[in-house]
Amino acid sequence: MENDIHQRIKELFLANHSRLTFHARSILGNDEDADDVVGDVFFELWNKRETVNLDHGVNTYLYRAVTNKALNMLRRRQISGQYFEAINEITELRMEFVAEENSGSDSDIERAELARDIKAAIESLPDKCRQAFILSYLHGMKNADIAEIMQVSVRTVDAHIYRGLRMLRERLKYLLSLLLFFNLY
Structure with missing residues (x-):
């Protein structure tokens, strides 16, 4: 039974990886993040293998999961970008203060x-x-x-x-x- 599930997820990965990565890349704009999103989705699929029907509607599930993860990443990126800019500004001010003093x-x-x-x-x-x-x-x-x-x-x-x-x-x-x-x- 476990081997059948493992084989089915492997088949799903091979059949959908490039298409899902392209989809994630179209949302995120880069390959590295797109690969991370698709990898995370398949990791979650593996963790939910007992509760997800791997035969019916799984392609829709994968697309939705990739879309949601990519959009969440964009939101977090915006928030962390603002956080990073603030930290960068503080660091710059610290360095200027030390140099002046x-x-x-x-x-x-x-x-x-x-x-x-x-x-x-x-x-x-x-x-x-x-x-x-x-x-x-x-x-x-x-x-x-x-x-x-x-x-x-x-x-x-x-x-x-x-x-x-x-x-x-x-x-x-x-x-x-x-x-x-x-x-x-």
Whole structure:
């Protein structure tokens, strides 16, 4: 019995995945979120396998579930986007305040320039990478909490943070050589 249900869900996935992903993409505007939505719908279908009729009306169920999840993601994205903008603004004001308060000596000026370089590097990250990176490293949030805010999986948050760190290392690698040079002398 369980094998039959597993096989039926697998068949439904193979038959509908690309069509449902296209549908989700048309609502959300990007492939990554569309894949997440379709994956979540099939995960929920698996969890509800005992209560959902997998033979009658399942295509309608899948379409509705994808549509609802995609629309919910858009709503949450709008809310989290507003939240992220507010956090970003607060972070920017904090950095400006610290730079102004500590200005004067050469080391303070260098620190302010360094902060500007780091801020510019962070701002150059792709939107989702930047959002995940700022929430993780500047606000100390856990990846599970970030995933909830961004409405993606924890693995996606991990990937965004890893990608962001890799891009920052590449963009700021000159700072490492400067720090090593000045520490040696």
